[in-house]
Amino acid sequence: MQNTPNTSISVFGLGYVGLVTALSFAEMGFDVIGCDVDAEKIRRLKNREIPFFEPGLKNLLDENLSNERIQFTDIYEHAVRNSSVLMICVGTPLNEKFEADVSQVESVLTAIAQHINGFKSVVIKSTVPVGTSRRADQIIRAANPTCDIEVASNPEFLREGSAIEDTMKPSRVIVGCDHPRTTDILRRIYEPFLKNGNPFIVMSPESSEMSKYAANCMLALRISYMNQLSQLCERTNADIEEVRKGIGSDPRIGPHFIYAGVGYGGSCFPKDTRAFSEWAKSLDVNLSLVSQTIEANNNQREKVLGRILKNMTPEPCTISFWGVAFKAGTDDIREAPSIYFAQELLRMGYRVQVFDPLANDAFKKYFSGNKELQVYSNQYEATEGSSLLVVLTEHKSFRTPNFQKLQSAMKKYQIFDGRNVYNPQIIQEAGFDYHGVGRSI
Ligand code: UGA
DSSP states (O other): OOOOTTOEEEEEOOSHHHHHHHHHHHHTTOEEEEEOSOHHHHHHHHTTOOSSOOTTHHHHHHHHHHTTOEEEESOHHHHHHTOSEEEEOOOOOBOTTSOBOOHHHHHHHHHHHHHOOSOEEEEEOSOOOTTHHHHHHHHHHHHOTTOOEEEEEOOOOOOTTSHHHHHHSOSOEEEEOSOHHHHHHHHHHHGGGGTTOOOEEEEOHHHHHHHHHHHHHHHHHHHHHHHHHHHHHHTSSOOHHHHHHHHHTSTTTOSTTOOOSSOOOSSSHHHHHHHHHHHHHHTTOOOHHHHHHHHHHHHHHHHHHHHHHHTSOSSOOEEEEEOOSSSTTOOOOTTOHHHHHHHHHHHTTOEEEEEOTTTHHHHHHHTTTOTTEEEOSSTTGGGTTOSEEEEOSOOGGGSSOOHHHHHHHOSSOEEEETTOOSOHHHHHHTTOEEEETTSOO
C-alpha cells in the first residue's frame, strides 16, 4: 500500500504528544501543520527552539523546518482549512473532581466546526473519557449540521524519554472508528510506521478510548504490586530484584514495568489512574484495583521516606538527591516523587542538595525562594557536606559513581538507592552504608 500522496495532517496542541506526533509524521514525508493557541510557543518553534527536552526532538525540528515539511501556526482557521486529517492532541488535565477536563478538546472541535471546508477526518489522540469521540461528532454537527466529517479515536502510547522511537515504531496502532473511509485513511498514513509488522487494530471508539486508560492503569498496577512486594521483601531476606527476575522470566508476566522504586510519577499514570477510577464510580463500577494502585503508590512514597529517615540523626542535616525527574531521560518533574521527598524533608528542617542532568531548572523553579534547597550543576558538588545520598532517578551518569569524589565530599558515607541501580556489594566494598528498595539492607 502506498502513502496517500496529498494527505496533509494538522496537529492541534503541541505538548509532548502533539509535537512528537507532528514531527514524526513530517519525518515520514507528510506535510504537517502544527497548531497551538500559545503564540509564544509557536514563535519559539519557528525559531527552532524545543519547548521541552526529548532525545532526538531538536534534530527532527531542525530537519523538518529546513525541508519545509512542517509549519507552525496559532491560527486555527489555517490549520483546519489546509489539511484533511485533523489530529487533536491537547491536554486533558484533572479538574477539581478528579475527572479529565475535556474543555481544550471542545475548543478545538468548535474551531473545526467553524472553519471546516470539505471532508475532514477528525482524530482524537488526547486521552479522553470513554464516549468523547462520539460526543465530538455531535458537537461538530450541532455547530455545523451540513459538514462532512468522520471522527476517530486514536490513542497515543508514547513514553517520555523514548517518545520518538515509540512513535516511529509503535508496538500497535489502535483506531476506534465506525467509518470505513477514515479507517482506511488512517491505515494508509500509519502504514510507514508499521513496516515492522506490528498491528493496526480497528475497534469501536469506546473500546479504543477504554484501551488507553486500561493500558496505563494496568502498567501502574504492576508497579504498585511490585512496590508492595518490596515492602514485604524488606521484612524478610528476600530481595525484590531477585524476585523481579524470578517472576519476569515467566512469559505470561514478562520483564517490563515490574521495577520497584520510589513510586511512579509523571503526567500520565497519576492522572489517568485517578480519572479512570472516578469515571468508573460515576457508572457505579468499583475499580478497586485501580484505586488501590493509587493508594499503594502514595504509601510507597511514605514508606521510602521512612527508610530514608531511619538512618538519619534526629538533628537535621544535609541530604543529597541524585535525580529529581520522574524518570530517566526527561526534564519533566510533574508528579515526581522527588517533590514529595524534598517537601517533607524541608518541612522537618533538613537541608536538601540536588543534581539532575536534565531537570535542574524545573526543580529550581518549583522550589524557588527556599534557601534550604540548593540545586547544583555537578553531581559531586551536590553531595558536599551531605550525610546521605538518595538516588531517585535512574539516569545513566549515576550508575558508576566515583567513590573517591563522593568520600571527599560527603560527611557520612551513606547511600539510599531508590531505584536499585547499584549492586549493594560494590557500594559496601567502597566503604558506604547501602540501603535499597525491597532489600533488607
Ligand atoms: C506512560 C506510558 O508508559 C505510555 O505508554 C503512555 O503513552 C504515557 O504514559 C501517556 O499516557 O502519555 P510515561 O508517563 O512517559 O509513559 O512514563 P513511563 O515510562 O510509563 O513511567 C511512568 C512512571 O512509572 C515513572 O515514574 C517510572 O519511573 C515509573 N516506573 C516505570 C516504575 O516505577 N517501575 C517500572 O517498572 C516502570
